[in-house]
Amino acid sequence: MTDCTPFTRSLYAWEVQQARRVFGTRLDYEQVRIHECAAWSNTLDRFGRKMKGMPAPVKPNAVTLGRHCYFPVRLLEFLAPPEHAQSYLINWLIHELTHVWQFERLGWSYLFKALQAQFAGGAQAYKYGGEAGLQAALQQNHSLLDFNPEQQGDICRDYYDRLRRGLDVTAWQPFIDQIQQATV
Numbered sequence: 001m002t003d004c005t006p007f008t009r010s011l012y013a014w015e016v017q018q019a020r021r022v023f024g025t026r027l028d029y030e031q032v033r034i035h036e037c038a039a040w041s042n043t044l045d046r047f048g049r050k051m052k053g054m055p056a057p058v059k060p061n062a063v064t065l066g067r068h069c070y071f072p073v074r075l076l077e078f079l080a081p082p083e084h085a086q087s088y089l090i091n092w093l094i095h096e097l098t099h100v101w102q103f104e105r106l107g108w109s110y111l112f113k114a115l116q117a118q119f120a121g122g123a124q125a126y127k128y129g130g131e132a133g134l135q136a137a138l139q140q141n142h143s144l145l146d147f148n149p150e151q152q153g154d155i156c157r158d159y160y161d162r163l164r165r166g167l168d169v170t171a172w173q174p175f176i177d178q179i180q181q182a183t184v
Contacts, residue, residue, distance in 0.1 A: 024180035038070035064099035117148035
């Protein structure tokens with residue numbers, strides 16, 4: 001079993017470089033703190049699910065509070081290629097950094113909106129409709145802020161993952177442009 005001693009750090013330079021592909025200059029990267037092996041984030045998820053009568057979680061849970069991202073696992077020290085079994089960890093980081101962006105833009109209200117989405121929708125709170133959902137939202141002149149905070153996190157995560165894999169990001173790009181150009 002891998003040692004998972006709690007550890008707090010700044011973003012690695014390569015993480016900042018990768019996050020800039022999504023957030024550009026719209027994050028205060030130097031203020032972000034990563035807390036690895038924070039077991040309480042899983043405990044909180046289990047408790048919340050039990051209170052809502054939901055089944056036990058099937059995957060680990062991260063929590064972002066302000067500029068602090070708490071992960072129950074150790075993240076990667078170096079950027080892995082997209083096909084690497086643990087490349088999902090950088091995608092997960094991008095999702096959590098979306099919450100940092102939300103905090104920097106909206107203050108603490110982002111957290112209440114995220115919790116509200118989670119309590120109301122459970123696992124469905126993250127579903128934004130994929131490419132077709134984004135295309136439909138664009139046709140209706142919706143912005144990124146028309147999606148709940150968890151959907152925004154998954155839009156950013158999926159954009160980043162597709163970008164790294166060399167896949168088409170046309171449907172995602174207008175929403176990422178809104179972040180990078182500070183139009184939302």
